């Protein structure tokens with residue numbers, strides 16, 4: 001029995017989108033975490049494996065994490081899409097989802113429901129806790145599964161780097177808090193799955209990430 005996390009690096013921004021499932025779950029239920037430009041390889045995989053997406057959870061609503069939502073809904077039918085309430089309206093607004101700055105502007109389908117800090121979501125025999133990790137964007141979230149020692153961190157923390165904080169809706173103080181008071185409180189053995197680049201662990205980043213040194217931000 002294990003938690004399977006399949007990574008798809010999609011679109012021109014090399015955005016990591018993930019298909020997550022409990023391999024012991026006979027219902028073949030899965031989650032889609034983010035859905036970027038050119039999502040076909042991920043959608044093909046889901047169809048070929050006979051998986052049944054129960055949720056699409058958005059780590060945040062920048063265009064490179066939402067641009068494939070229309071195609072996903074066309075291919076897979078209704079899948080409930082969730083994001084943090086602080087990004088209500090981002091999908092539909094090219095200025096907020098940043099696609100206005102890299103045309104064509106993207107208007108993705110609105111989310112179906114919001115998720116909140118501290119909420120627990122169940123996938124097979126695993127529970128994920130939603131951690132609000134704003135800074136890169138106001139509604140950034142991390143999905144943390146303590147049992148599997150896994151955290152999907154979106155664009156907050158990368159291997160050796162952190163997400164950009166120079167966008168109109170970014171916030172430096174929020175980023176510092178999310179990194180130091182939220183993510184760095186997770187156990188060292190936690191594997192992180194970021195929105196871009198390779199996976200790492202909290203322990204490795206705590207030791208070697210230059211942005212996590214005192215007064216680096």
Ligand SMILES: [Zn+2]
Nearest residue numbers: 060062136155
């Ligand atoms: Zn982003």
Ligand SMILES: [Zn+2]
Nearest residue numbers: 015064155195
């Ligand atoms: Zn991104």
